[in-house]
Amino acid sequence: MTAQILDGKATAAAIKSELATRVQALRARGVTPGLGTILVGDDVGSRKYVAGKHRDCAEAGIASLQRELPATATQEEVEAAVRELNEDPACTGYIVQLPLPKHIDENRVLELMDPAKDADGLHPVNLGRLVLNEPAPLPCTPNGIIRLLRQHGVRIAGAEVVVVGRGVTIGRSMPLLLTRRSENATVTQCHTGTRDLAAHLRRADIIVAAAGVPHLIKPEDVKPGAAVLDVGVSRDEHGRITGDVHPGVAEVAGWISPNPGGVGPMTRAMLLHNVVEAAELAAR
Numbered sequence: 001m002t003a004q005i006l007d008g009k010a011t012a013a014a015i016k017s018e019l020a021t022r023v024q025a026l027r028a029r030g031v032t033p034g035l036g037t038i039l040v041g042d043d044v045g046s047r048k049y050v051a052g053k054h055r056d057c058a059e060a061g062i063a064s065l066q067r068e069l070p071a072t073a074t075q076e077e078v079e080a081a082v083r084e085l086n087e088d089p090a091c092t093g094y095i096v097q098l099p100l101p102k103h104i105d106e107n108r109v110l111e112l113m114d115p116a117k118d119a120d121g122l123h124p125v126n127l128g129r130l131v132l133n134e135p136a137p138l139p140c141t142p143n144g145i146i147r148l149l150r151q152h153g154v155r156i157a158g159a160e161v162v163v164v165g166r167g168v169t170i171g172r173s174m175p176l177l178l179t180r181r182s183e184n185a186t187v188t189q190c191h192t193g194t195r196d197l198a199a200h201l202r203r204a205d206i207i208v209a210a211a212g213v214p215h216l217i218k219p220e221d222v223k224p225g226a227a228v229l230d231v232g233v234s235r236d237e238h239g240r241i242t243g244d245v246h247p248g249v250a251e252v253a254g255w256i257s258p259n260p261g262g263v264g265p266m267t268r269a270m271l272l273h274n275v276v277e278a279a280e281l282a283a284r
């Protein structure tokens with residue numbers, strides 16, 4: 001079997017073009033959505049992702065507000081940047097690029113954000129709303145994964161899904177989205193402390209691999225025909241990406257997301273989606 005490709009680039013392009021039309025409508029009413037980003041330090045990947053987010057904004061007609069701080073920035077300086085974007089009316093939504101340098105208390109920074117401007121859906125109030133099934137901006141990568149699966153006709157309802165990872169941007173919230181009544185999946189959350197990961201993987205109809213461990217998901221551990229989403233990003237000394245999924249999995253799986261070109265572009269498209277929705281809500 002050679003897996004069908006879950007094409008994140010094409011799916012994201014279609015979503016972005018639809019969002020650009022909604023931005024035009026907002027601008028015609030005198031409302032310009034503006035995405036703010038706070039980037040602390042000089043991680044090559046983070047810098048690339050933030051640049052990509054602003055490229056998307058320019059294409060869609062969304063204004064950009066970029067705040068950059070050095071890796072040596074103090075907790076107070078990062079918090080001051082958050083307060084500034086909370087107050088700035090030109091900023092309708094913003095993100096703090098993660099991870100932050102180790103000496104910064106990430107949770108304190110996220111908690112300080114105005115939940116109404118949280119374009120990532122990572123503020124505790126918005127994560128709480130997700131738990132309570134109330135309207136909230138959804139975390140971008142998990143939401144992008146669901147859109148990608150739907151677009152390619154992968155059945156989610158009734159599926160056994162294994163999520164590998166427990167980080168704040170994906171692992172924690174992915175099961176919350178998948179177990180909503182609208183998705184109706186059954187989810188097992190695994191992580192680097194799981195005793196027999198292979199046993200869980202072999203039962204899965206859908207695998208979301210977000211552990212950040214190169215080639216963790218091996219062909220022999222994947223059920224034939226399963227959908228496999230590779231969210232892992234490990235970089236070699238040339239900055240090239242190695243995902244969590246072994247290339248041999250493509251011979252066993254029914255669907256596979258390329259990496260790059262799969263989940264990453266969907267993360268960016270869902271961020272724009274959150275920015276546009278927040279601006280539409282504020283303009284009501």
Ligand SMILES: Nc1nc2c(c(=O)[nH]1)N[C@@H](CN(C=O)c1ccc(C(=O)N[C@@H](CCC(=O)O)C(=O)O)cc1)CN2
Binds near residue numbers: 045050096097265268
């Ligand atoms: N505040 C946040 N921080 C982080 C998030 C997030 O959702 N919010 N997720 C990841 C990084 N991320 C978004 O910020 C992200 C990752 C990957 C891509 C992407 O388009 N990747 C390309 C490849 C780019 C490359 O060559 O490096 C692809 O997959 O095709 C966009 C955004 C952690 N931090």
